[in-house]
Amino acid sequence: MPLVLTNSLTKKKETFTPIDPLRVKMYVCGPTVYNYVHIGNARVFVFYDVLERYLKFLGYQVERVMNFTDVDDKIINKAKEENTDSLSISERYISAFLEDMVALRVNPPKVAPKVTDHIQEIISLIQGLIANQAAYIASDGEVFFSVRNFKDYGKLSGKNIDDLISGARVQTDEKKRDPLDFSLWKPQKNSLEPAWDSPWGKGRPGWHIECSAMSMKYLGETFDIHGGGMDLIHPHHENEIAQSEAYSHKPFARYWLHSNMLTFNAEKMSKSLGNIMLTRDFIKKYSGEVLRYFLLSGHYRSTIDYSEQHIREVQSALHRFYTALSKAEIASKMPGANTSSFNPEEDKVAEFGKTFDAKWKEAMDEDLNTAKVIGLVFEYVRLLNAYIDKRGFKPTNNTSEICQRFVNSFNSLAQVLNIFGESPQDFLNQLKLSILVERKIDAKEIEEKIKSRTEARARKDFATSDQIRNELLSQGIELRDLPTGTDWDILFKNS
Numbered sequence: 001m002p003l004v005l006t007n008s009l010t011k012k013k014e015t016f017t018p019i020d021p022l023r024v025k026m027y028v029c030g031p032t033v034y035n036y037v038h039i040g041n042a043r044v045f046v047f048y049d050v051l052e053r054y055l056k057f058l059g060y061q062v063e064r065v066m067n068f069t070d071v072d073d074k075i076i077n078k079a080k081e082e083n084t085d086s087l088s089i090s091e092r093y094i095s096a097f098l099e100d101m102v103a104l105r106v107n108p109p110k111v112a113p114k115v116t117d118h119i120q121e122i123i124s125l126i127q128g129l130i131a132n133q134a135a136y137i138a139s140d141g142e143v144f145f146s147v148r149n150f151k152d153y154g155k156l157s158g159k160n161i162d163d164l165i166s167g168a169r170v171q172t173d174e175k176k177r178d179p180l181d182f183s184l185w186k187p188q189k190n191s192l193e194p195a196w197d198s199p200w201g202k203g204r205p206g207w208h209i210e211c212s213a214m215s216m217k218y219l220g221e222t223f224d225i226h227g228g229g230m231d232l233i234h235p236h237h238e239n240e241i242a243q244s245e246a247y248s249h250k251p252f253a254r255y256w257l258h259s260n261m262l263t264f265n266a267e268k269m270s271k272s273l274g275n276i277m278l279t280r281d282f283i284k285k286y287s288g289e290v291l292r293y294f295l296l297s298g299h300y301r302s303t304i305d306y307s308e309q310h311i312r313e314v315q316s317a318l319h320r321f322y323t324a325l326s327k328a329e330i331a332s333k334m335p336g337a338n339t340s341s342f343n344p345e346e347d348k349v350a351e352f353g354k355t356f357d358a359k360w361k362e363a364m365d366e367d368l369n370t371a372k373v374i375g376l377v378f379e380y381v382r383l384l385n386a387y388i389d390k391r392g393f394k395p396t397n398n399t400s401e402i403c404q405r406f407v408n409s410f411n412s413l414a415q416v417l418n419i420f421g422e423s424p425q426d427f428l429n430q431l432k433l434s435i436l437v438e439r440k441i442d443a444k445e446i447e448e449k450i451k452s453r454t455e456a457r458a459r460k461d462f463a464t465s466d467q468i469r470n471e472l473l474s475q476g477i478e479l480r481d482l483p484t485g486t487d488w489d490i491l492f493k494n495s
């Protein structure tokens with residue numbers, strides 16, 4: 001089955017066919033570097049990382065370009081607040097962003113251009129637009145894009161230009177011919193603002209023009225995929241199309257992909273509402289695996305709601321998955337024995353396992369339905385657990401094959417989602433520790449209680465032994481008596 005993607009430009013699901021059959025060129029709008037990225041921002045970058053991984057899995061080479069907006073009012077204001085210059089602000093948050101992406105296991109883009117390194121390209125693009133009468137110069141040197149002169153304006157957002165103009169606030173800027181016209185080049189207001197020489201005087205580029213200039217420089221005038229978060233559709237992406245096509249007279253990006261928002265307890269995550277969860281704080285508290293899983297647990301075009309409860313469900317699901325993977329790894333090495341033992345779950349898991357790889361690929365081909373892939377994973381885990389945990393489980397001749405297939409499937413799925421690929425022991429140990437911190441339980445205390453219980457059992461004091469077991473159980477800690485001694489694990493309410 002071919003890969004199908006929802007194209008925001010045509011509002012349709014379309015079969016994906018790149019211009020070059022071997023190579024996919026894509027551009028993603030990167031961060032404005034004036035603060036740390038929150039988990040809603042991270043969703044876009046994880047989505048594009050998975051898209052790139054899947055395209056590579058399908059055999060394409062991928063050229064992904066992601067810009068850094070390092071000139072902007074927000075950066076200038078932050079620099080003023082901190083009594084420093086824009087450059088030190090942008091450098092600080094570029095390195096913070098790169099650190100966060102490493103922790104999120106997002107592959108770095110092939111090129112990550114900065115606006116301040118591309119002023120010449122931006123100036124020539126604006127000159128081209130003026131020459132094409134798509135832009136005009138106001139008396140103070142500000143250059144505006146003339147929205148009315150671009151007949152296709154609104155084709156991405158589906159907004160009608162006359163509705164937009166009548167809906168726009170009363171025009172306060174007399175320099176503009178139309179209230180919708182947007183700035184391509186802003187004259188320097190004071191000497192503290194970063195500025196470059198241009199044919200229109202000292203100034204700096206507006207926000208939208210940078211993405212047109214940098215995407216066309218690295219990917220050509222027409223390329224395959226462009227995207228970002230849904231909040232960028234209008235005006236940012238609409239304006240990018242207008243600038244680029246008014247300049248080149250060619251179609252700009254062929255497929256526009258947009259990932260949806262993350263809500264916070266059903267509200268929009270925003271700085272003004274004070275409900276921001278920073279990527280770095282989340283990863284420190286939970287882990288990169290938990291965040292990626294959470295962000296991929298919904299389809300990219302649907303909103304996902306962040307809540308403590310949702311994260312507990314993610315932890316519980318990953319606990320269930322890695323426990324199953326650990327069992328499968330051990331059981332895959334078991335010698336085949338006892339062929340006479342009958343376990344009716346064996347056929348079910350064997351059958352599901354044989355079609356699992358084809359099923360998850362099919363779900364990815366259906367507009368990258370990671371939510372469906374995760375559903376399939378847990379169906380597989382349920383069948384494997386039913387097989388292994390069956391009372392009186394004895395390995396059969398098929399056990400090692402069934403379990404090895406389970407392990408192998410996740411080796412390949414992990415390449416695409418970049419989750420489900422950790423060592424089960426490492427993941428489960430780290431998860432245990434982070435949950436103990438959350439529940440304010442000391443690991444040493446658990447070990448001491450286990451020791452007292454072992455001693456009680458040795459002197460056949462079963463009342464004390466049961467009391468200790470129940471005490472721990474009430475804290476969500478379950479004891480497991482194994483031939484090698486007593487082990488403990490976290491108990492999740494819903495697992």
Ligand SMILES: [Zn+2]
Nearest residue numbers: 029030211236
């Ligand atoms: Zn952009």
